[in-house]
Amino acid sequence: MLQKVKKPGSREAGVVFNIMRFAVHDGPGIRTIVFLKGCPLHCWWCQNPEGQSSKPELIVRLERCVHCGACRAVCATGGIEDRNICVSCGKCAAVCPAEAREIAGQLMTIDEVMTEIEKDKIFYDQSGGGVTFSGGEPFAQADFLENMLEHCQQHDIHTVIETTGHAAPEVFQRVARKADSILYDFKLMDNPKHRKYTGVDNNLILENLRRLAANHKQVELRFPVIPGINDDAENVLALAKLAKSLHIRAVHLLPYHQSGLAKYRRLNRRYHLKKLAPPTEQQMSDISAKLKKAGVKVIDGD
Numbered sequence: 191m192l193q194k195v196k197k198p199g200s201r202e203a204g205v206v207f208n209i210m211r212f213a214v215h216d217g218p219g220i221r222t223i224v225f226l227k228g229c230p231l232h233c234w235w236c237q238n239p240e241g242q243s244s245k246p247e248l249i250v251r252l253e254r255c256v257h258c259g260a261c262r263a264v265c266a267t268g269g270i271e272d273r274n275i276c277v278s279c280g281k282c283a284a285v286c287p288a289e290a291r292e293i294a295g296q297l298m299t300i301d302e303v304m305t306e307i308e309k310d311k312i313f314y315d316q317s318g319g320g321v322t323f324s325g326g327e328p329f330a331q332a333d334f335l336e337n338m339l340e341h342c343q344q345h346d347i348h349t350v351i352e353t354t355g356h357a358a359p360e361v362f363q364r365v366a367r368k369a370d371s372i373l374y375d376f377k378l379m380d381n382p383k384h385r386k387y388t389g390v391d392n393n394l395i396l397e398n399l400r401r402l403a404a405n406h407k408q409v410e411l412r413f414p415v416i417p418g419i420n421d422d423a424e425n426v427l428a429l430a431k432l433a434k435s436l437h438i439r440a441v442h443l444l445p446y447h448q449s450g451l452a453k454y455r456r457l458n459r460r461y462h463l464k465k466l467a468p469p470t471e472q473q474m475s476d477i478s479a480k481l482k483k484a485g486v487k488v489i490d491g492d
Contacts, residue, residue: 204334207240207294207326209306212313215491217350217371219319222310224303224338226323227295228330230356232389233377234462235416237450241326246295248278249456254290261286273458294457300334304341311347320348320370329357332365339368352412355395355402362398363405371408373442374399378420379428387419403436412442412491415477417469426477430484440487443478445469 205227213221228244229236240247250273261282262270269276283291307321314320321342328335328351335351342349351366352373366372376399377392378384384392403409411433415421433441447468454461469477478488 201300201333201337203297203299204303204331204338205244205246205295206298206303207238207296209303211310213322216322216324216352216373217320218348219317220310220313221319221322221350222307223322223324224307226325226328226331226335229325229327229354230330230390231327231354234387234419235414235446235466237447237453238326239450239453239457239459240294243295244330246278246280246293247457248273248276248280248283249292249294249453250458251290251292251456254288256288256290258287261291300337300341303338304345307342307347308345311345314347318348320350322350322352322373323369324352327354327356329353329362329365332357332361336365336368339365343368355398356390357394357398359394359398359401363401366402367406371410372402372406373410373412374402375412375414376429376432377414377416379425379432383419387416399432400436403438407439409436409438410440410442410489411438412444414444414446415469415474416446416463417466417473421469421473421477423480426480427484430481430486433481433486434484438486440489441481442489442491443474443481444491445474 206224207227208225210223213223216223225238225241227241229242232242236242240249264281264285267275267277270282278293280293283293323335323338339349349369350371350373351369352375354375377388381391413429445468446466451461474490478490481488
């Protein structure tokens with residue numbers, strides 16, 4: 191059964207909610223992505239809502255349930271009937287024969303994560319790939335992240351951090367310089383809109399980005415295109431101006447999609463953008479053209 195922790199992110203152990211192999215869009219070559227739990231942002235369009243909370247959480251796939259009653263027999267809180275009082279103890283997941291219930295978030299030591307990473311080292315060596323630390327927000331477990339980066343360096347494994355940039359500046363800069371490359375998520379230049387749609391303002395994010403770009407040559411921006419929220423010309427041109435001024439290597443355009451919608455239902459959480467359609471190819475092309483005209487290198491993403 192998965193272990194619970196009160197304080198994730200020590201140097202020796204962290205809470206991981208997924209390890210994805212053979213990724214090709216999160217850094218160079220073939221990569222393994224290690225998803226760390228916990229994030230200070232709560233973006234309306236988040237595709238990994240199970241990564242927001244720092245604690246393990248129960249995921250329920252109702253379509254798999256065979257109504258055997260095993261979960262009710264072991265539940266001591268009444269959380270089966272009322273998800274709001276569920277304590278994510280994991281007892282129901284352990285006895286579910288249909289695997290309709292599982293806990294998102296597992297305490298893993300440095301050695302355990304490195305064992306998983308090194309299984310794919312042959313692919314890193316052949317493709318120029320490596321490991322990408324994502325989330326959630328990996329800097330929510332900064333000590334664990336730093337130790338992971340140091341271990342990867344010792345094993346000659348290329349490292350990338352995918353980050354929102356929302357972390358204490360002194361910690362952020364110290365840890366970020368140990369990564370080979372940074373993929374920096376950026377959503378909105380307008381501060382009130384940023385707070386509305388992500389739950390935090392962008393002052394700290396901008397501060398960390400400016401300091402990072404001045405000291406780290408391998409920085410690229412990731413821009414999720416959310417129709418009606420951040421795809422207007424004003425925001426796109428402001429993004430271009432920012433990228434140019436900081437000599438950012440490239441901007442990755444990522445079209446909004448609803449692939450994470452089912453996760454909200456499984457977590458018993460509200461999804462704000464149920465009726466929002468993804469951007470069209472023409473909309474993505476227009477944004478790409480605006481950025482390129484402004485002199486920004488663009489990488490079209492999935």
